[in-house]
Amino acid sequence: MKNRKLKKCFSEKTQKWFLFLLILCMGNTISVFADSEDVSQSQRKITGRVMDTSGELLIGVNVMEVGTSNGTVTDINGTYTVNVTSKNPVLKFTYVGFKEKMIEVGNKGIVDVSMEEDIEALDEVIIVGFGAQKKASVVGSITNVEPGKLSLTPSRSISNNLAGMVSGVIAVQRSGNPWFNNSDFWIRGISTFTGNANPMVLVDGVERSIHDIDPEEIESFSVLKDAAASAVYGVRGANGVIMINTKRGKIGKPQVDVRFEQSFTSPIRLLDYVGSGKYIELMNEMNAENGEVPFMTEAELLNYKYQTDPELYPDVDWWNVIAKDHAQQTKANLSVNGGSDILRYSLVLGYFTEDGILRRDKTQDWDSSLKVNRYTVRSNVDVNVTPSTLLRVNLGGFLQTKNAPPGNDESNFGIFYQAMRIPPYIHPPVYSDGRLPRISARENPWAWSTQRGFEKMNHSKIEALTSVEQDLKFVADGLKAKLTFAFDKFSGNSVTRAKTPDYYTPATVRDADGNLVTSISTPGEQYLGHSKGADWGDQSIYLEGMLSYNRIFNDLHDVNTMFLYNQKEYDRGDKQPYRNQGFAGRFSYTYDRRYVGEFNFGYNGSENFAKGKRFGFFPAVAAGWIISQEGFMEPVQDVISNLKIRGSIGKAGNSILGQNIWDHRFAYISTIENTGKYWWGPEGNTYRLGRAEGEIGVAELTWETVTKRNLGLEIGLWNNTINYTVDIFKESRKDIFMDRSNVPGSAGFNRKVWANFGKVDNQGVDMSLNINKQLNKDWFVSAIANYTYAHNKVVEIDEPISKKGTYRSVTGKPVGQLFGLIAEGLFTEDDFDENGLLKEGLPVQNFSDIRNLRPGDIKYRDMNGDGEINSLDETAIGKTRTPEIIYGFGANVKYRSFDFGFFFQGAGNTYQILKGESWLPGSVAGAGNIFSNIDDRWTLENPSQDVFWPRLGNKAVANNERASTWWLRDMSFLRLKNIEFGYSFPHIWTNKVGVRDCRFFVRGSNLLTFSKFKLWDPELETTDGLKYPQMKSVSLGLSINFNN
Secondary structure, eight states, X not given: OHHHHHHXXXXXXXXXHXXXXXXXXXXXXXXXXXXXXXXXXOOEEEXXXXXXXXXXXXXXXXXXXXXXXOEEEOOTTSEXXXXXXXXXXXXXEEOTTBOOEEEEXXXXXXXXXXXXXXXXXXXXXXXXXXXXXXXXXXXXXXXXXXXXXGGSSOOSOGGGGOTTTSTTEEEXXXXXXXXXXXOEEEETSOOOSSSOOOOXXXXXXXXXXXXXXXXXXXXXXXXXXXXXXXXXXXXXXXXOXXXXXXXXXXXXXXXXXXXXXXXXXXXXOOOOBOOHHHHHHHHXXXXXXXXXXXXXXXXXXXHHHHTSSTTTSOOOOHHHHHBOSOEEEEEEEEEEEEEOSSEXXXXXXXXXXXXXXXXXXXXXXXXXSOEEEEEEEEEEEEEEEXXXXXXEEEEEEEEEEEEESSSTTIIIIIHHHHHHHSOTTSOXXXXXXXXXXXXXXXXXXXXXXXXXXXXXXXXXXXXXXXXXXXXXXXXXXXXEEEEEEEEEEEEEEEEEEEXXXXXXXXXXXXXXXXXXXXXXXXXXXXXXXXXXXXXXXXXXXXXXXXXXXXXXXXXTEEEEEEEEEEEEEEESSSSSOEEEEEEEEEEEEEXXXXXXXXXXXXXXEETTSOTTSSEEEEEEEEEEEEGGGSXXXXXXXXXXXXXXXXEEEEEEEXXXXXXXXXXXXXXXXXXXXXXXXXXXXXXXXXXXXXXXXXXXXXXXXXXXXXXXXXXXXXXXXXXXXXXXXXXXXXXXXXXXXXXXXXXXXXXXXXXXXXXXXXXXXXXXXXXEEXXXXXXXXXXXXXXXXXXXXXEEEEEEXXXXXXXXXXXXXXXXXXXXXXXXXXEEEEOOGGGBOTTSSBOTTXXXXXXXXXXXXXXXXXXXXXXXXXXXXXXXXXXXXXXXXXXXXXXXXXXXXXXXXXXXXXXXXXXXXXXXXXXXXXXXXXXXXXXXXXXXXXXXXXXXXXXXXXOSBOOOBSSOOGGGGSOBTTTEEEOOEEEEEEEEEEEEOOHHHHGGGTEEEEEEEEEEEEEEEEOSOOXXXXXXXXXXXXXXXXXXXXXXXXXXXXXX
């Protein structure tokens, strides 16, 4: 046996060296033949190495001296030696799959060459889980996005540019606040109702945040959607994976890129309220309907209308008081890239700053306005320690600061909430003598925003990664090993300088000298206090070891394999860090560039589960047929350049049992908790703490798992001028960790019982269309369109049998389904008897005092026919707040030095139920502001059913506040996300000043929004508009590339 193995090993090595000697001899034969042609010519020996742009040495590159027959090929170490005879020799380098390169030798004796891949001639390389594959052999559902498209708008977070740009991604931006404006996003929607639904984001192979990376740092961006693509991440692959690789150095002279953009921003839409005169008239009208005296006299009303004394009769637009209608933003980047065959480097520096719309009081020495700054750095260095050993060192991070009024959420919600609660006639923001008025149980919005001091918050993070890649070709061609170690650390701290100012009662008169008569109601502080806060933050340590093998046999059998081990420790300062580890593998086989089969698996462990149950196995299989490579397709190859069908099925897991990693930790362990005290003794002053059963341990606690099925079609037409991809998917998730709401009280548990019980199905389609065409040397056009539809359904949520299948059932409805009453219009005079009470036979409305129910109030459907309207009549209405449909489309046209482009983004099947603390106008004095569309309401003079507002009343009408179809609104929208015009200066100008490329551009972001809903931007996460508004912008920018 031993001799047989030795013989086999000897045979393989003999074949390898025989092939190498044969190639070398061929090269020498060519050289000798060249010498024999003209021995009288002077000869010079040129030597060097040939590699790709990443420093990988290339074997078998043809090296020829132009105009002669002198030539050779590179050896097993990527080196060559050639004798040249020309007076001014030029070497031509050619290699399959790479662009031809011509080099003028000059007087040099050593010429090292870097060759670029020819993507059109070579199968495009696609980033996949833990590696890369040729596009032809990829049978998983993967979307790749050009990094430049992630800079669609000048936003702090690239997550705000995903919606409509990346097929398969559902994304929504719920705030325009520069500190809180990260988008929520999901891959193919949501398929869990208690667990974490966020996709895994990997930056250079390490789990990190997508929100804090600058788009200029990104080299590749991939979205892994199905099981074939994400199963290798078993522990976190259930929600899909986003893979980001940062820029690496390229061989060549230093390339310096500078990009600067200045943006001028303004709210897309602000809330519009009525003024004091209109407000008081409405209050008088409501009082009159109740037979009460006017809210204010006619004389007082005229004082407000004509502003006879603005301090006594104010008319305040509180949104205008606290917020500007404009702001600005600046973004700048510096990139340096270059290197040699030994060392390559990439450095990207970024700066971002945005001033918010919140105003400051310029009379104060301190600034309470909203300002956000971010500084980013990313440095990647690759070193070829030996011809077969590559060392990579990555170092990145950011520093982000915020200046705002005290209170973390005040600049996003709190200040706008206070502005809604104060009607325009109550008091001015500040009196002329500097005194601040305030009424009981309300805040002065101006004082709340500008007079309480300020808060500074700092967030910083460092991300470090080191890897060593070893080419093991001395063992077997195509075999490589890689070891990766990464360390990340995040921390935050804050400084608060705050005080409570003096507040005064609002003035109602002036004294004889004309001074306002007020008295202090709440004495405050005269100086700002000082406090510091610190957040321990979090840190993670990641270790990975990988073996990969890639080889093509006989130009027919393409084998791609990978096996790795990884482990991670995440520590956020809790009692114990969070640890997981696992193995992953992939085997991909392609026969004759036509038939592809692939097997992936993840075998992962998490300490969230009991010993013996901590590991889960998540396999996936996939297959593909590249029809366009078949012989019978040759007659139509000029039209159909690519046609592939593929399918996959597999499993992935989710070990995060709640919304966050720290939720329900060690849920397999039962706990005992303190409960009350037992007192005894002569005087009853001795006690001992009681003990009670705490959380009930789940003995069979396991993973939340999902089975994913995917069927895809890829079509390329006219040499891939047009590319269309469509995927149909279905996901079945089970073992969702949830509280068992249907456990009877007689079971004896004193708190909720949790178990792996929930089930959700999710299905849909995503598609993309890309068109790229060079019409002639002057004209180039491109277009893009993406569409994603994802519909989920709750299969099991532990509902009582009596509720399942009824109009009240959650089972069978989407996750997050909205529920409410069915509105059947408004009551009319015919619905009431002569005593003002509902007629016999009509369902009793139990939400309002029967004496406060009148014509013009909302009438509801009695769903269960019991003659009463109550919460048992609520049913599913509309759909969900999270959109089921996200789409985008755009085009770009380039003519010589000019370019123009646009992109629209939209969302569909997204709904919201309007409500809020002061949503219904009137009720009592100081109840809140009233929207300017208030005339679109039911009145005795206009008893229309087609109105926005029901009857107004100066008393709370609880009946009209209920969640119902009356307040249900379709929040679908279409937005002009980007429109851009650019001009590239001619090279004849730029080359004179050492600049290779220079482009000036003007662009607009979010300039147009089309929606049926008009009160505020439909994408905001709010039921009453009280949120920092979405922003639009106009930008001027300049990008310069220096070629040194």
